[in-house]
Amino acid sequence: MSSVLQALNQGLHAAFEADDRVVLIGEDLLDPYGGAFKVSRGLSSKYPQRVMTSPVSEAGIVGVAGGMALRGLRPVVEIMFGDFSTLIADQMINGLSKFQGMYNGQAQVPVVVRTPMGGRRGYGPTHSQTLEKLYLGVPGLRTLAANTLSDPGALLKAAILEDDGPVLFVENKLLYAKPVLDAETLKDFEVEVQAIDAGYAPTHLLKLKGSPTPALTLAAYGYMAELGREALLRLAFEHEIFCELVVPNQLAPLASQGRLEEALADSLGRTGRLLTIEEGTFSLGWGAEIAARAAHQLGGQLRATNRVAAAEEPIPASIALEAKALPDVDDILAAARAMV
Amino acid sequence: MRAPEDLYREMSRIRHFEETVLDAFPSGVFYGTTHTYLGQEANAVAVLSQRAAGDIVFSNHRCHGHFIAYGGDMRALFAELMGKPTGVCGGKGGSQHLHWKDFYSNGVLGSTAPVATGAALAEKAKGSGAATVIFLGDGALGQGVLYESLNMAALWGAPILFVLEDNAIAQTTPRELALAGDIQARFEAFGIQSTALNSSDVEEIGSAAEPLLGAVRAGEGPRALVVQTVRFGPHSKGDDTRDAHKMAKLRAARDPLEILGARLKADERIKIEAAAKAEVQEAFAQAQKDPEAV
Ligand SMILES: Cc1ncc(C[n+]2csc(CCOP(=O)(O)OP(=O)(O)O)c2C)c(N)n1
Numbered sequence: 001m002s003s004v005l006q007a008l009n010q011g012l013h014a015a016f017e018a019d020d021r022v023v024l025i026g027e028d029l030l031d032p033y034g035g036a037f038k039v040s041r042g043l044s045s046k047y048p049q050r051v052m053t054s055p056v057s058e059a060g061i062v063g064v065a066g067g068m069a070l071r072g073l074r075p076v077v078e079i080m081f082g083d084f085s086t087l088i089a090d091q092m093i094n095g096l097s098k099f100q101g102m103y104n105g106q107a108q109v110p111v112v113v114r115t116p117m118g119g120r121r122g123y124g125p126t127h128s129q130t131l132e133k134l135y136l137g138v139p140g141l142r143t144l145a146a147n148t149l150s151d152p153g154a155l156l157k158a159a160i161l162e163d164d165g166p167v168l169f170v171e172n173k174l175l176y177a178k179p180v181l182d183a184e185t186l187k188d189f190e191v192e193v194q195a196i197d198a199g200y201a202p203t204h205l206l207k208l209k210g211s212p213t214p215a216l217t218l219a220a221y222g223y224m225a226e227l228g229r230e231a232l233l234r235l236a237f238e239h240e241i242f243c244e245l246v247v248p249n250q251l252a253p254l255a256s257q258g259r260l261e262e263a264l265a266d267s268l269g270r271t272g273r274l275l276t277i278e279e280g281t282f283s284l285g286w287g288a289e290i291a292a293r294a295a296h297q298l299g300g301q302l303r304a305t306n307r308v309a310a311a312e313e314p315i316p317a318s319i320a321l322e323a324k325a326l327p328d329v330d331d332i333l334a335a336a337r338a339m340v
Numbered sequence: 341m342r343a344p345e346d347l348y349r350e351m352s353r354i355r356h357f358e359e360t361v362l363d364a365f366p367s368g369v370f371y372g373t374t375h376t377y378l379g380q381e382a383n384a385v386a387v388l389s390q391r392a393a394g395d396i397v398f399s400n401h402r403c404h405g406h407f408i409a410y411g412g413d414m415r416a417l418f419a420e421l422m423g424k425p426t427g428v429c430g431g432k433g434g435s436q437h438l439h440w441k442d443f444y445s446n447g448v449l450g451s452t453a454p455v456a457t458g459a460a461l462a463e464k465a466k467g468s469g470a471a472t473v474i475f476l477g478d479g480a481l482g483q484g485v486l487y488e489s490l491n492m493a494a495l496w497g498a499p500i501l502f503v504l505e506d507n508a509i510a511q512t513t514p515r516e517l518a519l520a521g522d523i524q525a526r527f528e529a530f531g532i533q534s535t536a537l538n539s540s541d542v543e544e545i546g547s548a549a550e551p552l553l554g555a556v557r558a559g560e561g562p563r564a565l566v567v568q569t570v571r572f573g574p575h576s577k578g579d580d581t582r583d584a585h586k587m588a589k590l591r592a593a594r595d596p597l598e599i600l601g602a603r604l605k606a607d608e609r610i611k612i613e614a615a616a617k618a619e620v621q622e623a624f625a626q627a628q629k630d631p632e633a634v
């Protein structure tokens with residue numbers, strides 16, 4: 001079983017192998033270091049001309065990638081910490097994600113900006129955040145989040161090779177060491193796979209085999225889907241609350257016309273209850289949007305909805321304080337039990 | 341360099357285009373905003389008359405002159421300002437956001453610098469031999485990402501010419517209230533060789549640009565051209581805060597069309613003027629007849 005880190009690294013290698021228009025720009029990329037989280041390892045040795053280790057210029061390298069993409073290359077940018085996605089906001093929002101639309105479809109911008117997000121490693125307030133919600137809803141920008149249910153390397157490769165628009169590719173740091181799940185590990189689950197608007201990024205729907213009518217839909221992405229799976233099992237075995245878990249790889253755009261994606265709509269049709277789980281801060285986030293769509297689409301059939309998310313404070317460096325600020329399995333269990 | 345008559349024709353086309361824009365704006369045919377290139381025509385024409393096929397141009401909010409000097413269609417530009425489907429970008433970009441062939445503009449000051457640098461690096465990687473030219477105003481010198489870009493352009497030998505049009509003002513803020521230090525020294529600090537001149541003479545600016553473009557094409561890395569110039573009109577529309585008397589004197593002394601026109605035969609000059617004016621009027625009339633967006 002390969003880890004998420006290995007899978008991502010293989011995905012990058014595969015993209016480089018498949019298409020020599022693929023280039024990589026970022027800080028500290030050169031071997032043997034291979035990037036701060038080692039996702040880019042081996043590339044600079046194998047493709048020295050196509051890997052540009054860069055100055056500490058986040059906005060600049062994203063703009064450079066945008067210009068390269070306008071001229072026919074397929075650049076990948078590594079932003080060392082997702083917290084620094086703030087620094088690239090102008091290039092992402094007023095540049096890359098607008099070029100296709102404002103130039104009236106006459107330009108393509110195949111850029112993937114990869115970045116690790118998330119806490120629980122004691123890195124403190126500016127190296128632990130989950131900030132992708134700031135980018136959700138930006139027209140022209142796709143935001144993807146890796147998880148262990150689908151091969152993150154295949155997803156990354158597809159984003160690099162098949163997507164002609166800009167992609168923000170989010171990798172939760174704790175996922176790197178996790179195994180990409182195989183059929184054996186998931187043998188207790190029934191797994192359905194769909195995709196938002198028939199795109200390339202799968203959404204997984206998990207339910208325990210042979211379980212009675214489910215009472216609650218959990219929706220989670222990235223590393224929070226790991227906690228969601230654990231919570232699902234504990235709710236079933238310790239509390240006899242049966243849940244389904246919906247895990248999208250694509251956070252934005254959501255399904256067209258303000259609708260829920262099908263996996264969620266199907267599940268909520270069975271459960272009527274929605275609990276969203278995310279590591280970003282509580283207010284105005286991904287979960288809020290999902291809940292609003294659910295309320296609109298299900299009307300009176302939606303019996304309950306709630307969100308589990310991070311506290312609205314700078315993420316403390318202390319292990320104990322950080323654990324309190326970030327959502328964990330106990331928070332999910334408590335929220336779920338209060339809803340059923 | 342191109343013949344003086346050709347340079348004059350290009351400047352005259354821009355001049356008439358921009359005068360038409362400012363004159364017609366109050367009538368309501370256009371929508372949104374505009375920044376005219378009046379007084380600065382020599383810069384775009386001097387540099388872009390030396391463009392080769394496949395060369396790339398990045399421009400800013402004050403992009404009409406760059407676009408026309410690049411060979412852009414005036415009817416399509418009028419139509420873009422009118423928000424029509426026949427516009428350069430179907431009316432979606434408006435005055436500041438144009439893309440046609442290898443020409444790109446964006447209204448966020450300085451944000452184009454890394455994108456242009458990336459475009460130049462892509463052409464270098466492809467071995468196309470294309471040069472990239474980016475036009476920036478003195479106001480863009482306040483943007484941090486510009487310096488990130490100069491650093492990377494020099495570091496990675498990007499085939500790009502930075503053209504800094506220093507008209508000594510950014511919207512209403514005079515240069516001395518916004519800029520410390522020296523402009524040329526900014527480029528030189530990154531090892532980017534540059535030429536600076538204070539001129540509205542298209543031939544003089546063209547001569548300064550020629551070796552810089554030559555070096556860029558020869559793969560010697562980025563170069564910079566710093567031109568002190570004069571913005572004749574308002575920043576946008578009716579928003580000129582400068583001393584009217586001083587401006588009148590500058591307009592008299594620094595008109596690129598007068599400077600080059602004095603070197604042409606009088607009847608030749610009149611003929612070129614009349615043809616440029618007719619061409620602009622025709623383009624404007626056609627754009628007005630174009631269908632509205634639905
Ligand atoms: C990042 C950014 N900030 C502010 C503005 C608003 N703005 C438009 S033009 C301008 C002044 C530009 O001055 P300069 O770069 O010298 O160009 P000029 O107008 O003189 O040609 C300003 C402040 C902008 N377009 N982009």
Ligand SMILES: [Mg+2]
Pocket residue numbers: 477478479505506507508509510511
């Ligand atoms: Mg200026």
